[in-house]
Every structure is written in C-alpha cells, then in structure tokens.
Amino acid sequence: MGLMPARIIPLHDDRSLAVAMSPAAGPPSLPLADTLARPLRDLRISVTDRCNFRCGYCMPKQVFDKHHEFLPHADLLSFEEITRLAGVFTGLGVEKLRITGGEPTLRRGLETLIAMLARLRTPDGRVPDLTLTTNGSTLVKKAAGLRAAGLKRLTVSLDGLDDAVFQRMNDVGFPVATVLDGIAAAQAAGLGPIKVNMVVQRGVNDDQILPMARHFRHSGVVLRFIEYMDVGTTNGWRMDQVLPSAEVLRRIAAEWPLQPLSHSAPGETAQRWAYADGGGEIGLISSVTQAFCGDCNRARLSTEGRLYTCLFAHRGHDLRALLRGEPVDDAQLARAIAGVWTGRSDRYSQLRGTAQAAAEPRVEMHYIGG
Ligand code: SF4
Numbered sequence: 001m002g003l004m005p006a007r008i009i010p011l012h013d014d015r016s017l018a019v020a021m022s023p024a025a026g027p028p029s030l031p032l033a034d035t036l037a038r039p040l041r042d043l044r045i046s047v048t049d050r051c052n053f054r055c056g057y058c059m060p061k062q063v064f065d066k067h068h069e070f071l072p073h074a075d076l077l078s079f080e081e082i083t084r085l086a087g088v089f090t091g092l093g094v095e096k097l098r099i100t101g102g103e104p105t106l107r108r109g110l111e112t113l114i115a116m117l118a119r120l121r122t123p124d125g126r127v128p129d130l131t132l133t134t135n136g137s138t139l140v141k142k143a144a145g146l147r148a149a150g151l152k153r154l155t156v157s158l159d160g161l162d163d164a165v166f167q168r169m170n171d172v173g174f175p176v177a178t179v180l181d182g183i184a185a186a187q188a189a190g191l192g193p194i195k196v197n198m199v200v201q202r203g204v205n206d207d208q209i210l211p212m213a214r215h216f217r218h219s220g221v222v223l224r225f226i227e228y229m230d231v232g233t234t235n236g237w238r239m240d241q242v243l244p245s246a247e248v249l250r251r252i253a254a255e256w257p258l259q260p261l262s263h264s265a266p267g268e269t270a271q272r273w274a275y276a277d278g279g280g281e282i283g284l285i286s287s288v289t290q291a292f293c294g295d296c297n298r299a300r301l302s303t304e305g306r307l308y309t310c311l312f313a314h315r316g317h318d319l320r321a322l323l324r325g326e327p328v329d330d331a332q333l334a335r336a337i338a339g340v341w342t343g344r345s346d347r348y349s350q351l352r353g354t355a356q357a358a359a360e361p362r363v364e365m366h367y368i369g370g
Contacts, residue, residue, distance in 0.1 A: 100369025
C-alpha cells in the first residue's frame, strides 16, 4: 500500500466498541449526545478514496502520484454494507446523508447505492436529506441518472473561473467549462438547490472571489467560500496562506451590499449572507478563524468502514470488522455507534495550534470525504 500505512494509519481502538456493544449496555438513549451535548444529525459517507483531480489542498500530486496505491475494491464497503450502516445511523437520529469521496461519481454503480439510500426512513417515517459532494467533472453525463435514482441536491467544488488558476489548483488540467456545464446539467435535472464550494487560498485563487460571485449572482446557485484548512498531513498548510472569511466578506460587500441570514439547519457550517438587491445567497465556512465545533453534529464513515468523529481525527473505529466478523444484529451495531458518539469530545478547530491538536497525524480528507 502507498502513503497511508507509513504515515496516516487511522488507528482503531476496538476496546471501547466491545464494551458499548454488550447487551448489558442496553439500547442507546435517544437523542444521542456527545460529551459536549452535540447530537448526531449528519453522516458523511465516503464511497471511494480515488479522485480524478489532484487539488493541492487535499490530494497533492507529488504525494498521491502514480505509485500511490488506492484501496483494493474488496476493502471498500459494499453498497449493502453502506446502506445497512446508514439505516442504523438514521435510527440513531441522523437526518442528513452526504455522499462523498475522493470523487464519489467515480464509484461504479453509484446510482444503485443512491436508490438504496433513498429508500431509508427516519424512525418517524421521514425521508433523510440525501445529498452529494462532487468536483463536477462527470455531471454532464451523470446528473439526470443521479436525480432519477433519488438524489435530492448536490454541492460542486469549483475553485475559480479562470482556467489557468483552476487548472493549477486541480493539477490535472481540467477545464472550468466542463464543470460549469455539469452545474447547468444538474440544475436542468432538478438537483437543487445547488451549492458551489470554493476553497480560497491567499495568493493562489483569491483573485477569483469577485469573478465567482459575479458569475453566480442571480443563478439560483449558493456560492460558499471555504477557508483553506490544515486537513490531513500532506498539503503543507501554513496560516499565512489562509484568507480569513472576514476579508472575503469585505471584498464582496464592497461590490454588492449584503444582509446576514440565519442558519437553515442546526450545526450548519456556513454563515449565510444574502445580496441586498436579491442577487441570491453566499456562504462563508470559516473553520480556521471562526471555529464552529460548538454545534458540530457530523460523523464520517470512511471508504472502508471506519467511523471518524471529526474531519481532523487521529483515529477511526472499525465498523467494517463488525460487519464482516461474528454476526451482529443492528441493535449491536447501534450500541457500538452510540458508544463512540457518546464518548466523542472532538473540537479540533477550537484547539488548532495547541500541542494537544498537533499530537498525532490527522486522517487524510480524501479518505473521509471532507
Ligand atoms: S474541527 Fe471537528 S469537531 Fe470541529 S467542526 Fe470540524 S469536524 Fe466538527
């Protein structure tokens, strides 16, 4: 195996799982809350560790080169395993399922998985919010099929409108026009509201902030600006490369007056702003300068079935071993997951820069889907 075993092995600690799973533990008391009283509401499911881009802030080409060994297919959770786990999470309070990667549309038969997940229901019969994050590279071909399979909406990553800037960032020479055509195809397929996420790096693409804002005003697309983050261990992050959201806001407000909007859902990561002239909405995701760990309700399932309780986690809990080991029923799985969540205390962004936060290597973002 390439990079991961040498430097980023997600440690899994099965001891806590065994205790939590024992029938003596009894059914989890709902709603679940972690040690900081945060509920479990949002599950991000990585369906592949592969991607056709090599964005420097996530999967730098010099690290994830042609020698990098991606996970063998047999190691990936099957669609049945993903759906079973998602069903258990939904029974524990999860209301939103986000499909991620790597680039999730590279997973063969993704539409089949979407259709399986779209049949899930919360304990009170509601349909979980089913969404997907993609780099948009395949949307022209895939949007209609994803919609027909039951996907509700999606988020597209696009870091600039200028081809030279965007291609420098995706590092595979992928053109902006194809992503824009993909967004149009998704809109035409009824996959909305569509969000576009732009990771802003000072001195790299911050000159694209206004062109992007101008392009998506009056388009129905919600454009969000993400502060560049120190995810994983391979992107060489430095604080002086971060352009604070406050500066992004200042630049846009200088062109188009903005009004604050309230959160649309508990635990939402973006601060929302509306153009005063009705030109639509933007969002600012400020994990570095305005940490939002206080109401973080997100769990992450890695491509091969490890449960992570933070984007910057040092270790994961191996749920796949439970699925493929001694037979366990869903009640045992629920107790295992509840045991992990109720013991959760992650708040990396609040601790960034402290010795505690820097103590161990962080899991790679492409492996747990951002
Ligand atoms: S740093 Fe971790 S705990 Fe904080 S908001 Fe991000 S994922 Fe949640």
